[in-house]
Amino acid sequence: MNHEYFMHRCIELAQKGRGLVGNNPLVGSVLVREGTVIAEGYYRGVGTGHAEVDMIKNCEQDILPTDGLYVNLEPCCHTGKTPPCTDAIITSGIKNVFIGMKDPDERVSGQGIAALRSAGIKVTGPVAGTLCERLNKGYISLRTKSRPYITLKRAQTREGAVANTDGTKLCITSDIQNKWSHTHLRSSHDAILIGVQTVEIDDPQLTIRNIDTNSEFQPLKIIFDPELRINRDAKLLDNRTIIITAKESEPIGETKVITVPLIDNHFDWNALWQYLTTDNRQPITSILVEGGSKTWEAFQSAGIVDEEVILIG
Ligand SMILES: NC(=O)c1ccc[n+]([C@@H]2O[C@H](COP(=O)([O-])OP(=O)(O)OC[C@H]3O[C@@H](n4cnc5c(N)ncnc54)[C@H](OP(=O)(O)O)[C@@H]3O)[C@@H](O)[C@H]2O)c1
Numbered sequence: 087m088n089h090e091y092f093m094h095r096c097i098e099l100a101q102k103g104r105g106l107v108g109n110n111p112l113v114g115s116v117l118v119r120e121g122t123v124i125a126e127g128y129y130r131g132v133g134t135g136h137a138e139v140d141m142i143k144n145c146e147q148d149i150l151p152t153d154g155l156y157v158n159l160e161p162c163c164h165t166g167k168t169p170p171c172t173d174a175i176i177t178s179g180i181k182n183v184f185i186g187m188k189d190p191d192e193r194v195s196g197q198g199i200a201a202l203r204s205a206g207i208k209v210t211g212p213v214a215g216t217l218c219e220r221l222n223k224g225y226i227s228l229r230t231k232s233r234p235y236i237t238l239k240r241a242q243t244r245e246g247a248v249a250n251t252d253g254t255k256l257c258i259t260s261d262i263q264n265k266w267s268h269t270h271l272r273s274s275h276d277a278i279l280i281g282v283q284t285v286e287i288d289d290p291q292l293t294i295r296n297i298d299t300n301s302e303f304q305p306l307k308i309i310f311d312p313e314l315r316i317n318r319d320a321k322l323l324d325n326r327t328i329i330i331t332a333k334e335s336e337p338i339g340e341t342k343v344i345t346v347p348l349i350d351n352h353f354d355w356n357a358l359w360q361y362l363t364t365d366n367r368q369p370i371t372s373i374l375v376e377g378g379s380k381t382w383e384a385f386q387s388a389g390i391v392d393e394e395v396i397l398i399g
Pocket residue numbers: 239240241242247248249250253254255256258280281282283284285287288310311312313315351352353376377378379380381382384385
């Protein structure tokens with residue numbers, strides 16, 4: 087049996103929850119009988135059934151002891167907004183469970199696996215562990231570092247330039263590179279972040295566009311703007327944008343404006359994470375920092391960069 091193949095399907099299903107699950111994990115699940123998927127499910131957001139429960143609910147056939155359940159994250163064993171998934175699996179009669187990774191949440195972390203095993207269920211894993219961890223890099227970062235996963239993305243010319251010196255826009259990347267970064271970077275982060283000077287010079291939209299998937303996911307947009315000097319006609323201002331400023335202000339149209347104190351001219355990271363990962367109605371677990379230089383430097387000098395992507399144009 088090709089366990090990775092079925093785990094890849096779980097990952098595909100899990101991705102449908104991006105933008106809906108808040109600070110919870112992305113999870114997909116399938117039930118396999120004799121090499122064929124007979125039921126699928128995924129986690130669709132806060133308050134809805136978890137992926138395994140969704141899959142069991144969607145299964146139109148009687149479950150057999152020879153069926154195998156695949157799920158990219160260890161099933162939970164605690165009661166949160168919904169009952170434990172381990173109970174639903176045990177009650178369903180499933181006897182074989184394949185998991186992608188252990189849940190880093192201390193309320194689960196191995197105890198979900200132990201609960202299944204003590205009910206006589208065979209648990210195998212990690213299956214495709216690296217891919218499963220990559221899918222939930224934001225959730226893992228939040229649980230283990232109490233901050234979002236940070237990716238820095240920079241485009242530079244062969245000579246190393248990232249911007250024009252006269253304050254005009256410099257286009258560096260090709261259409262193919264742009265398509266790649268929309269498909270693989272913007273689509274895999276909850277939010278994109280830039281400094282206010284980049285808004286001033288480039289007036290970007292910061293959306294996902296021109297890609298070959300039917301996903302409707304669009305990341306949130308975060309602007310660092312301590313003096314609240316953003317151009318009120320900037321293209322990216324809408325109900326998916328959050329301006330982080332040191333000033334007190336009402337929203338700008340549909341755009342949220344959040345006040346975060348400065349420490350030595352930089353936003354207080356702890357206050358920022360408190361807002362972005364918990365207080366915010368749409369909590370954020372991963373951020374793609376697209377620049378410019380001053381903004382990259384702020385993240386680098388704070389030592390909070392998990393990954394860096396450089397596109398040479
Ligand atoms: N090649 C690329 O990949 C790329 C990507 C993006 C942008 N760019 C280019 O980069 C240039 C702009 O870069 P830049 O370095 O001048 O400006 P920037 O990084 O876009 O914006 C810098 C400003 O953002 C605010 N800011 C950033 N980090 C902050 C923090 N931690 N705390 C508080 N405020 C913070 C400050 O605003 P105040 O000034 O109001 O204090 C700061 O001066 C543009 O030409 C743009 O085209 C290139």
